[in-house]
Amino acid sequence: TQLFFEVLAENGLSEIAYTAMNKHSFPSFGHWIAQGATTTWEQWDGSNSRNHPMFGGALTWYYRKLAGMHADEERPGYKHIIIRPVIPDSISYASYATRTPYGDASVSWKRGDGRFYLESVVPVGSTASIYIPCSSASDMNESGVLIQDAKGVTDKGWKEGYRQLEVVSGTYRFVVD
Numbered sequence: 001t002q003l004f005f006e007v008l009a010e011n012g013l014s015e016i017a018y019t020a021m022n023k024h025s026f027p028s029f030g031h032w033i034a035q036g037a038t039t040t041w042e043q044w045d046g047s048n049s050r051n052h053p054m055f056g057g058a059l060t061w062y063y064r065k066l067a068g069m070h071a072d073e074e075r076p077g078y079k080h081i082i083i084r085p086v087i088p089d090s091i092s093y094a095s096y097a098t099r100t101p102y103g104d105a106s107v108s109w110k111r112g113d114g115r116f117y118l119e120s121v122v123p124v125g126s127t128a129s130i131y132i133p134c135s136s137a138s139d140m141n142e143s144g145v146l147i148q149d150a151k152g153v154t155d156k157g158w159k160e161g162y163r164q165l166e167v168v169s170g171t172y173r174f175v176v177d
Contacts, residue, residue, distance in 0.1 A: 005061035009086040017061060018088035029058060067096035069107045083107050083120055084131035086164065102126045102169075116176040131162035132147070134176040143173045144145045 008017040024030035027044035036045060040058075042049035045127035064070045068085030071078045073119055085107070086092065095108035103123030110117050122128045140163065142150035147165070153172070156164040165174075 004056050006065055009061065009065040014065065014086045015088040015090060017065070018091055021058065021061065028034070060095075063096040063098075066091070066109050066149050067094045068100070068109070068131070069096050069105065071100075077101055078105060078123075078126055079103055081126055081128040082131075083118075083128055085118070085133070087111075087133065097121075100126065103165045108169060114177065118172075118174045120167075120172050120174075122167055126169055128167050129156075130165045130167055130172070130174070131159065132163060132165065132174055132176060134163050139177040141175050 005017040005021065008014065008020075016049065021029055024034055028042075031044075032041060032046075037046075037050065038049040042052040066088075068083050070078035070082055072082050074080070076149065078098075079102075081100075087109070092109035092112065092145075093108070095106070097104060097106035099105075099125055102125040104121060105123050105158075106121045108119050116133065118130070118132060120130060132140060137164045140147050142153055145151075147153060147155050147163075152168040152170050154166040156166055158164070
């Protein structure tokens with residue numbers, strides 16, 4: 001299960017990953033939580049170890065795929081951050097924050113009123129690639145400024161259904177109509 005949820009998301013099946021993580025009947029992660037679990041168990045019924053890391057990989061799906069933040073393997077230690085949320089249809093928001101060697105980094109996104117909002121903090125000393133799901137760059141702005149005029153933002157074009165933006169350290173508020 002370590003990679004199960006992330007592989008689903010990477011293959012366009014984020015809705016199935018979310019449904020599996022949100023399930024509360026037996027057997028499921030939600031069932032464990034309903035039983036009072038604060039760690040992952042070795043077996044679904046709770047017998048044997050109740051602190052078993054082999055299932056822990058499912059939790060990384062929340063921040064690496066749903067919220068969309070992870071460190072770039074080619075520039076580790078959060079020197080370069082990748083933000084690319086994989087969004088199931090049945091969820092309208094997610095957020096994640098972590099402390100890096102360079103300071104606090106965060107991402108939050110939400111949908112509503114026919115718009116998509118993504119806010120991110122990139123700490124001083126870091127850069128980020130931010131992937132915004134949208135169909136047209138003309139419908140996107142950063143803090144009320146068109147992308148091509150936004151300070152610290154470089155538009156890298158389209159990549160796999162996302163607009164790829166490279167940013168320097170700072171706080172960014174993207175809105176897509």
